[in-house]
């Protein structure tokens with residue numbers, strides 16, 4: 001039985017484990033705390049700090065997995081090159097995981113080497129540098145640590161007086177020892193999408209899921225929907241960019257490639273992650289013949305994917321904890337969703353609720369011909385009827 005070492009055991013990991021278990025694979029789920037969502041469905045669990053390279057090496061040596069599958073960014077990713085050398089299959093590749101966890105590496109590749117359109121940007125390491133860079137890209141601008149995810153340390157700066165606060169916030173939100181940030185031009189996009197892109201082994205073609213539209217707040221997704229109603233030109237441009245950047249990084253698996261769409265200007269590449277994407281949880285609503293986790297698994301296992309078929313339209317809303325402090329979660333009102341014929345939900349089973357922590361997702365789905373708009377309204381209204389915390 002092939003063995004998977006899953007690095008990160010959140011809600012995305014949990015669905016990947018479920019897909020893997022359905023195919024008879026053996027999974028060791030890792031995270032920094034016990035009882036994490038993916039651990040609840042895996043064969044074994046390891047609790048350790050994945051930023052600790054030696055600990056990561058020890059765990060890999062103990063389990064000798066066939067596949068090492070990162071689910072999050074906060075991993076000592078340099079170590080993955082060693083594991084790859086030792087014959088473990090890092091998904092999608094050690095190179096891809098290392099590039100995508102650092103905004104500078106991926107931006108240089110996308111904007112300079114591949115010539116993709118991105119927001120105008122500068123890198124800074126000092127406060128003086130930040131002031132200079134902001135005056136060059138103009139206000140408003142977005143300040144982000146080079147290494148961070150889920151919007152941590154990220155802020156929109158409207159005027160020079162706000163720069164100091166943005167600097168402190170980015171310093172605090174920066175992961176690891178790298179104290180550098182990127183300052184980006186603020187793009188007034190009409191909409192943003194994740195293009196779930198599947199790269200395959202053995203010369204098989206790259207596949208694209210129908211675009212997932214989403215709405216973010218405080219760096220975290222609040223709703224997503226599929227298929228996002230976008231123009232054919234935008235879609236083709238995004239697909240071309242996604243194909244280029246995933247090919248340059250290498251390896252087989254699913255990627256969440258994020259774009260901003262600006263009418264009259266075109267598509268801006270924002271960033272990408274070499275794994276299932278949180279906005280792609282909408283595929284759990286049965287929008288496609290294979291959800292994003294099944295696609296990821298098939299792609300890195302080298303199994304055939306006969307095609308991605310869109311079966312229905314879907315919308316998804318994040319269920320956030322509403323408690324004022326950390327506590328064991330209680331769930332109220334889930335019957336309001338379960339009682340609706342075209343709705344469903346997933347609860348992640350996180351052992352602890354914290355203010356605004358994502359604890360589950362709600363879905364609504366319907367015929368493709370009716371589009372996503374009514375579903376977005378419906379799922380948001382249903383999500384309001386659930387209280388967690």
Ligand SMILES: Nc1ncnc2c1ncn2[C@@H]1O[C@H](COP(=O)(O)OP(=O)(O)OP(=O)(O)O)[C@@H](O)[C@H]1O
Nearest residue numbers: 119142148149150151152184185186187216219271
């Ligand atoms: N230059 C920009 N102009 C306008 N909006 C932006 C810009 N950069 C980021 N945003 C907004 O902030 C969101 C999060 O940004 P980004 O994806 O870079 O951060 P992240 O921390 O990597 O988030 P995640 O890990 O959740 O994808 C974007 O989806 C977008 O809504």
Ligand SMILES: [Mg+2]
Nearest residue numbers: 150258270271
């Ligand atoms: Mg993002």
